[in-house]
Amino acid sequence: MTLASLHEQDRAATLATYYVLSYLSMSLPAIAAGAATQHYGLRTTAHAYALAAALLAVAALAALAVSRRRAAHSAHNVLP
Numbered sequence: 001m002t003l004a005s006l007h008e009q010d011r012a013a014t015l016a017t018y019y020v021l022s023y024l025s026m027s028l029p030a031i032a033a034g035a036a037t038q039h040y041g042l043r044t045t046a047h048a049y050a051l052a053a054a055l056l057a058v059a060a061l062a063a064l065a066v067s068r069r070r071a072a073h074s075a076h077n078v079l080p
Contacts, residue, residue, distance in 0.1 A: 006014055029049070036045040 003011055003014065029052075033045055033049050036048070040048075
């Protein structure tokens with residue numbers, strides 16, 4: 001879905017929602033890491049943060065591989 005496919009009234013709300021979610025997805029982990037640093041120290045927090053980022057990256061790559069396989073499989077099963 002593209003922004004152009006939305007009704008004019010829905011475009012502003014869609015963009016606002018996108019920006020709010022984007023800012024939250026960047027700021028909340030940083031705030032949580034700051035709070036964790038107070039309790040666990042910088043080294044432990046940095047290691048946990050890096051491990052979480054690596055696990056999310058692996059999960060994203062796995063999801064991408066699955067979606068590409070499904071797309072290739074469905075494209076292969078299309079009758080001409």
